[in-house]
Amino acid sequence: MTDDVADFVVVGSGAAGATAALVLAQSGREVVVLEEGPRVRDEDRGLGPTESFMRLFRDRGTQVAMGRSVIPVLQGRCLGGTTVVNGAIVWRLPEDAYARSFGAAGAAGAIPHAALEERMDCIERDLSVAPAPDRLLGGNGSLMKAGAAKLGWRGHAIRRNVLDCQGSGRCLEACPTRRKQSMEVTYLPRAAELGARLLPDHEVERIEVVGSRASAVSGRRADGTRFRVAARAGVVLAASAVQSPCILWRSGLGPREHVGKHFRLHPATAVAGVYRDPVRLWEGATQSYEIDEFRHEGFKMEVTGLPLELAGVRLPGMGAAFQRSMADYPNMAVWGVQIRAEAEGTVTPARGRADLAYTPTRADMERFRAGARRLSEMHFAAGAARVYPGVHGGPEVLTSADELGQLDGLSLDPRDWSIISSHIFSTCRMGADARAGVVGFDGAVHGTTGLWVLDASALPTNLGVNPQHTIMAMAMLLAERLA
Amino acid sequence: MGLSRSAQRRIAVVLADVFGESLDVASAIAAFLDGYLRRAPPRAALGLRAVVWGVTWLPIAFVGVPLPASALSPRTRARYIDRWVHSKSYVLREGFYLLKAIALMGWGAQDAVRLRLGVGPLTAAQP
Numbered sequence: 282m283t284d285d286v287a288d289f290v291v292v293g294s295g296a297a298g299a300t301a302a303l304v305l306a307q308s309g310r311e312v313v314v315l316e317e318g319p320r321v322r323d324e325d326r327g328l329g330p331t332e333s334f335m336r337l338f339r340d341r342g343t344q345v346a347m348g349r350s351v352i353p354v355l356q357g358r359c360l361g362g363t364t365v366v367n368g369a370i371v372w373r374l375p376e377d378a379y380a381r382s383f384g385a386a387g388a389a390g391a392i393p394h395a396a397l398e399e400r401m402d403c404i405e406r407d408l409s410v411a412p413a414p415d416r417l418l419g420g421n422g423s424l425m426k427a428g429a430a431k432l433g434w435r436g437h438a439i440r441r442n443v444l445d446c447q448g449s450g451r452c453l454e455a456c457p458t459r460r461k462q463s464m465e466v467t468y469l470p471r472a473a474e475l476g477a478r479l480l481p482d483h484e485v486e487r488i489e490v491v492g493s494r495a496s497a498v499s500g501r502r503a504d505g506t507r508f509r510v511a512a513r514a515g516v517v518l519a520a521s522a523v524q525s526p527c528i529l530w531r532s533g534l535g536p537r538e539h540v541g542k543h544f545r546l547h548p549a550t551a552v553a554g555v556y557r558d559p560v561r562l563w564e565g566a567t568q569s570y571e572i573d574e575f576r577h578e579g580f581k582m583e584v585t586g587l588p589l590e591l592a593g594v595r596l597p598g599m600g601a602a603f604q605r606s607m608a609d610y611p612n613m614a615v616w617g618v619q620i621r622a623e624a625e626g627t628v629t630p631a632r633g634r635a636d637l638a639y640t641p642t643r644a645d646m647e648r649f650r651a652g653a654r655r656l657s658e659m660h661f662a663a664g665a666a667r668v669y670p671g672v673h674g675g676p677e678v679l680t681s682a683d684e685l686g687q688l689d690g691l692s693l694d695p696r697d698w699s700i701i702s703s704h705i706f707s708t709c710r711m712g713a714d715a716r717a718g719v720v721g722f723d724g725a726v727h728g729t730t731g732l733w734v735l736d737a738s739a740l741p742t743n744l745g746v747n748p749q750h751t752i753m754a755m756a757m758l759l760a761e762r763l764a
Numbered sequence: 765m766g767l768s769r770s771a772q773r774r775i776a777v778v779l780a781d782v783f784g785e786s787l788d789v790a791s792a793i794a795a796f797l798d799g800y801l802r803r804a805p806p807r808a809a810l811g812l813r814a815v816v817w818g819v820t821w822l823p824i825a826f827v828g829v830p831l832p833a834s835a836l837s838p839r840t841r842a843r844y845i846d847r848w849v850h851s852k853s854y855v856l857r858e859g860f861y862l863l864k865a866i867a868l869m870g871w872g873a874q875d876a877v878r879l880r881l882g883v884g885p886l887t888a889a890q891p
Contacts, residue, residue: 329886331796331869335803343808351858563883589883590872594865599845600784611882634807673857696854 283497285478286511287313289763290498291519292485292528295362296752297736298519299464299472300404301760305517306475308764313510314469314477315498317484317524318358321365321465327449327457330590337366337455339523340634346626346702348640350695352548355703356521359455360481361465363521364749367703368452368568369441369461370583371410372746373401374754377577386741387713391722392758400754408442408462417448419565421584421614424556426570428663434574439583441566450586452567483508488516488532488732495534495732515731515763519756522705522738523637527630529709529719529734535726536715540708544626545743547704548641549619551585552653553592554660555609555667562586562613572659576621576745580652582659585617595671595699597678609667614660618652619704620645621745628708641700646693649700654688661685673697704748709738724759735759765809767798767816774820777834779867781841789874796870812866815859819848 287310291302294316302314318337319325325336334342339358346352357363379394404410418426418438429436442462451457459466473479482503489497489509497511518525526541534540567586575581589610596606626639641649653670660668661682668679675691676684692698712718715727718741724733735756737748744751767775772794780790797816801809823829823836826847833841848860871877875885 327886329869329873331800331873340805340808341803343805350854588872589878589881590869591865593868593872594861599782599842599849602784603782604784607881634805696858 282509283511284508285313286513287311287478288512288514289313289517290315290510290512291517292498293362293518293520293524293736294360294469294479295357295464295519295521295736296364296749297756298517299361299364299468300753300756301517301519301735302477303468303472303475304757304760305764306472306477310514310764312472312477314472314479315483315485315500315510316360316479316481317520318360318481319503320360320481321455326455326459327451328454330454330588333366333454344523344637346546346637346639348626348638348695350640350698350700352546352639353701354523354546354637354705355701356523356705359465360479361463361469363703364463365455365465366453367749369443369463369566370568370747371405371408371440371442371750373398374744374746374751378744378746382741382744386711386718388711388722388741392755396758397751397754400757401750404750404753404757408467409444410440410442412438412440413566413569414438417446417566418569419448419450419562419586420560421562421586422565422569424560424614424663425572425584425616425659428659429572429574431662432659434572434659436570436572436574439566439568439571443566446566448565450563450565450567451588485520485528486531488528488534490532490534490729493728494730512731515733517760517763518732518734519736521736522708523628523635525734525736525738526628526708526719527635529726530630534729534732535709535719536728539710539712539719541628542625543707543710543742544628544637544639545706546622546624546626546639546702547619547743547745548622548645548700548702549617550649550653550671550698550700551587551615551617552656552660552671553596553613553615553669554663554665555669556612556614556663556665559611560614561611562592562615563588575652575655578651579648579745580618580620581746582616582618582652582656585615587615596669614663614665616656616659618649618656620648620652621743622648641695643693646695646698649698650688650691650693653691654685657688658682658685671699704743706737706740706743706748709734710741711739712741723762733759733763765806765813766802767794771816771820772798774832774834775816778819778841778845781838782845782864782867783871785871789871789876792874793867793870796873797867800866800870812862815863818859819863
């Protein structure tokens with residue numbers, strides 16, 4: 282039984298799915314967008330980390346990659362996907378990152394850098410992208426700016442997709458004032474105005490193939506009932522680097538040696554500094570300033586406006602000592618380092634979930650150690666009274682820049698670090714043929730017609746910069762060719 | 765999968781020591797843990813429930829005292845908690861951090877705590 286039929290069925294409504302749906306709808310194609318998660322209601326916004334995790338994140342915020350250590354992998358699971366719960370960071374793909382990813386994969390002819398840049402121009406106009414103004418840097422961003430200036434490091438206000446941001450510091454809880462220009466307030470409503478049908482609470486499990494052509498998808502609604510949607514022209518997978526390979530795997534599609542393999546991350550960790558004057562993490566843009574001085578060494582640094590509920594996890598002390606540590610929260614700045622990791626893991630479907638396997642390499646851990654030292658150095662340059670590196674076995678607290686040398690001996694065992702990731706890539710990576718990857722340079726799945734993967738899973742590798750912009754530009758370019 | 769009232773009472777005593785809070789605040793955190801366990805995905809809930817059980821019942825293994833953690837003297841309980849926090853075993857150390865991380869969400873969501881630190885109460889959307 283078929284519940285609906287359209288020219289294109291788009292699976293996933295995040296950065297890639299929403300962009301593809303809009304492009305296809307603009308060209309007059311009939312589109313159905315299927316999203317596993319719920320619609321985001323105003324009453325779901327800005328409710329704090331717990332409710333945000335429970336309502337808007339995959340596995341209620343408990344998804345982890347298992348390996349030598351346990352790494353939380355945060356993903357949105359709602360109409361608009363991760364764009365609803367991210368820090369609104371928009372990074373144009375630099376030439377060197379393009380060369381390392383699309384260029385190295387042999388995709389330069391099919392996906393020229395200039396073509397991505399043109400789409401990025403369009404996206405930036407659509408999403409009101411601009412650098413965070415000084416009034417939104419907050420104490421956290423202003424201190425990073427001051428510390429970097431003192432050290433002579435290259436930094437800049439983060440370019441963000443926001444319109445009249447109120448600086449409530451709660452991007453990660455779904456913008457409470459709807460100022461973030463995420464997909465559920467931009468491209469998805471525009472696609473719906475053009476006739477696209479948005480169906481939240483629809484989890485796609487399988488793609489049906491007739492002959493070698495993808496003809497329909499089937500799955501389960503949130504209420505447990507089953508559904509089937511047929512596609513006249515084809516199916517666009519944009520369900521994320523976790524879900525897209527799982528759907529292909531369950532459907533028996535794509536080259537087995539690559540589906541769910543090559544799982545890449547930008548793992549990240551954070552270092553907190555306590556200052557003599559109030560910082561007030563809850564004021565200003567959640568992520569307002571960044572340092573790209575060390576991008577060519579494999580890491581970049583960003584401010585991270587951690588809410589009270591998450592700030593104390595790695596702070597030392599119990600009882601009265603914990604209270605003293607948390608009394609510093611108003612004076613605390615939290616900065617993160619995100620690395621371009623070389624490790625590859627896997628994503629495989631399991632009953633009712635996905636199994637993620639991932640262990641950073643020694644070189645990745647050396648980047649973490651270098652990044653943690655640089656962050657600590659910058660905290661002291663900005664005037665921090667104390668710095669908490671948060672690495673097991675290392676110093677619990679540093680009180681002067683003279684002690685930075687202690688960080689050179691930090692452990693390289695990932696089990697000693699608090700690592701997290703929200704940028705995931707390459708589990709259906711593109712390659713010239715089935716020996717090299719899951720999809721071609723047009724996003725089409727090798728060995729199947731009428732089936733494309735247009736999300737971060739199709740990227741040849743991790744980028745080293747925040748990926749939303751590149752994901753959207755690639756989806757826009759490739760969807761234009763489908764339309 | 766939640767926490768019985770007696771399990772909440774026992775873990776609240778431990779959490780009061782961990783966070784340096786009154787038993788009233790710690791009891792609210794324990795109630796939060798109960799609610800969290802009921803909503804969390806099964807695998808995560810199972811892991812957290814195992815940690816709560818372990819922290820409650822394993823003083824015999826860590827400090828050699830055959831009592832639940834809630835019945836230890838404050839001094840022995842502090843030593844017991846310290847063994848979890850600084851354990852050489854990654855599984856035990858991270859298990860305790862998991863409990864602390866989830867409990868912190870219940871701690872930080874309380875208006876009394878937020879006001880004490882000068883952070884405003886959690887409010888719903890104001891589009």
